[in-house]
Amino acid sequence: MSHTDPPVDSPVETPVDDAAPLLVARGLHKAFGDNQVLRGIDLEVYRGQVVALIGPSGSGKTTLLRSLDALEIPDSGTLAFDGGPAIDFALPVRQSTRAALRDRSAMVFQHHNLFPHRTVLENVIEGPVQVRRVPRAQAVARAEELLARVGLAEKRDAYPHELSGGQQQRVGIVRALALSPDLLLFDEPTSALDPELVGEVLSVMKELADEGWTMVVVTHELAFARAVADEVLFLDGGVVVERGAPAQLFTEPAEERTQRFLHRILHPLD
Amino acid sequence: MDWDLIAESFWPIVLGGLRGTLPLAGTSFVIGLAIALGIALMRISGNRLLSGIGRAYISVVRGTPLLVQLFVVFYGLPSIGVVVDPWPSAVVAFSLNVGGYAAEVIRAAILSVPKGQWEAGWTVGMSRSRTLRRIILPQAARVSVPPLSNTFISLVKDTSLASLILVTELFREAQKIAAFSSEFMLLYLEAALVYWLFCTVLATGQDVLEKRLDRYVAH
Numbered sequence: 001m002s003h004t005d006p007p008v009d010s011p012v013e014t015p016v017d018d019a020a021p022l023l024v025a026r027g028l029h030k031a032f033g034d035n036q037v038l039r040g041i042d043l044e045v046y047r048g049q050v051v052a053l054i055g056p057s058g059s060g061k062t063t064l065l066r067s068l069d070a071l072e073i074p075d076s077g078t079l080a081f082d083g084g085p086a087i088d089f090a091l092p093v094r095q096s097t098r099a100a101l102r103d104r105s106a107m108v109f110q111h112h113n114l115f116p117h118r119t120v121l122e123n124v125i126e127g128p129v130q131v132r133r134v135p136r137a138q139a140v141a142r143a144e145e146l147l148a149r150v151g152l153a154e155k156r157d158a159y160p161h162e163l164s165g166g167q168q169q170r171v172g173i174v175r176a177l178a179l180s181p182d183l184l185l186f187d188e189p190t191s192a193l194d195p196e197l198v199g200e201v202l203s204v205m206k207e208l209a210d211e212g213w214t215m216v217v218v219t220h221e222l223a224f225a226r227a228v229a230d231e232v233l234f235l236d237g238g239v240v241v242e243r244g245a246p247a248q249l250f251t252e253p254a255e256e257r258t259q260r261f262l263h264r265i266l267h268p269l270d
Numbered sequence: 271m272d273w274d275l276i277a278e279s280f281w282p283i284v285l286g287g288l289r290g291t292l293p294l295a296g297t298s299f300v301i302g303l304a305i306a307l308g309i310a311l312m313r314i315s316g317n318r319l320l321s322g323i324g325r326a327y328i329s330v331v332r333g334t335p336l337l338v339q340l341f342v343v344f345y346g347l348p349s350i351g352v353v354v355d356p357w358p359s360a361v362v363a364f365s366l367n368v369g370g371y372a373a374e375v376i377r378a379a380i381l382s383v384p385k386g387q388w389e390a391g392w393t394v395g396m397s398r399s400r401t402l403r404r405i406i407l408p409q410a411a412r413v414s415v416p417p418l419s420n421t422f423i424s425l426v427k428d429t430s431l432a433s434l435i436l437v438t439e440l441f442r443e444a445q446k447i448a449a450f451s452s453e454f455m456l457l458y459l460e461a462a463l464v465y466w467l468f469c470t471v472l473a474t475g476q477d478v479l480e481k482r483l484d485r486y487v488a489h
Contacts, residue, residue, distance in 0.1 A: 113387060
């Protein structure tokens with residue numbers, strides 16, 4: 001296309017500012033009863049970026065992730081996608097707002113949460129066909145393509161209980177991909193797996209990162225975070241203690257709490 | 271043993287079961303399940319008023335005898351000007367009764383489905399009601415088949431109470447022949463046998479249904 005001679009009556013394209021974040025969260029607070037789980041968290045995620053959330057259990061990382069998909073509703077703070085109007089959690093959150101958030105993102109759960117009464121294929125096309133109104137044949141073709149990519153093409157008619165844990169989680173990832181979300185959310189996707197099955201799931205996730213999917217990953221797999229993430233956030237006590245590029249955060253953490261956490265994980269016997 | 275009487279009475283009693291007992295039980299069970307689902311959802315809902323209404327309904331149904339409920343509908347309602355025929359009276363009373371008992375079964379079955387299944391439904395974009403219909407209820411159905419089969423089999427036998435409000439069904443047929451022939455022991459044992467046969471067939475149906483729904487369950 002020529003830059004000098006644009007057609008006069010072509011529709012004006014919405015200017016896409018590549019530098020603007022896909023998602024901006026500001027000051028997220030959340031309490032369960034007396035337990036303050038999030039105490040003012042800011043988060044930006046840019047398109048194509050992989051953000052890893054690490055931290056001890058109870059640090060708020062899973063609650064933060066679940067807030068992005070409206071599985072938890074923060075008590076206060078704001079959340080905006082693509083520079084659009086911010087959702088203010090201090091106000092009542094409508095069902096339509098939750099639906100809009102879920103339209104943006106897709107979640108991969110720790111315990112996969114596949115639908116046990118549906119075959120692998122049915123699990124994958126449920127969202128596209130039932131919610132997004134994609135024609136069934138088209139949804140099936142897309143599902144088969146995605147299943148083939150994670151090496152599960154021949155399992156399309158199996159029920160989830162007939163699969164190994166690693167296969168189940170790969171179907172969970174495909175179910176999320178089939179929604180073509182802007183944002184993929186992973187909630188400790190490998191921590192319920194037998195150790196020898198972790199690799200097959202992480203390698204799929206690495207491929208997705210390489211393909212440019214935008215991902216937020218809660219994980220205990222520090223080697224994965226280090227190799228794949230563009231930014232790592234260390235959470236403790238409901239706040240972001242430290243954030244930075246993995247090379248910096250893992251080798252020269254600035255905060256003492258980060259140092260202690262990394263030391264405990266990397267040298268559990270000390 | 272009066273074999274002739276057995277031979278003569280067996281078919282009318284079975285026919286009373288096929289034309290009276292089973293349709294009455296089947297109709298009441300289907301309507302009762304619909305009531306039960308509504309009551310169960312009211313109980314589960316966060317709304318205190320709805321939940322309270324559901325709780326009160328179950329309490330009344332379980333806390334009063336079925337025979338009394340039946341008599342209130344058939345003999346009681348006419349005194350406030352509502353006259354209902356025997357058959358619809360029986361359907362109303364039995365449906366309301368099943369609704370109360372099955373509501374607790376369905377509620378427990380829905381609650382037995384892990385919360386992660388709701389969340390998975392929501393994250394693929396489904397609304398609460400669609401998630402309930404497509405994800406939760408099919409799994410709850412599997413869990414509730416054995417206890418609901420119990421409810422149904424009890425109902426089949428309880429419909430014998432309808433003979434007291436003049437509904438023509440299995441037991442009333444037996445009663446009529448017994449009164450006519452004065453062979454009470456024989457006729458009532460025969461009625462018992464036919465009930466037992468019906469229930470045995472239904473229990474077999476339960477097994478088939480359970481196996482069908484078992485496809486996706488890990489063994």
